[in-house]
Amino acid sequence: MIHYTPLSEHDIYEDDPKSYEKQRIVSVNGKSMKVYDNDDGTVQLVQLLSTDPQDYLDQNFIPGNTFSVTDVEM
Template identity: 50%
Template sequence: MILYTPLAITDIYPDISNTFENRTYIEYEGKLIAVDKNTDGSYQMIQLLSTDPQDFLNDNYAPGTIIK
């Protein structure tokens, strides 16, 4: 993809390196998930990494779920 614009590259793609500082991947109930670590030590689920479509129908793996 080619993007022609008079804007600076930092205006289009801002520095997001600090967004992923707390991001990690853990295994929870046998499933691999991407989580962000909170200040109280708990984890907030960001994304379920699974090839089984039935896993995505389970409310326990919904984005935003807090894992202690």
């Protein structure tokens, strides 16, 4: 895959590949999202994965929000 961009590869991809090991795709309240597993047992929203524009207006699904593991559906 070719990616044309004026940004350097370090601005697009993280330097440490191990940081990707803590990311996963889950469902919270029926919405799919990519989350990052925190050390305290919570997950932090990295990216909302939805085709519904209304989902992006919901204040509960702003990137950076944290969720309890009990809210997460696999």
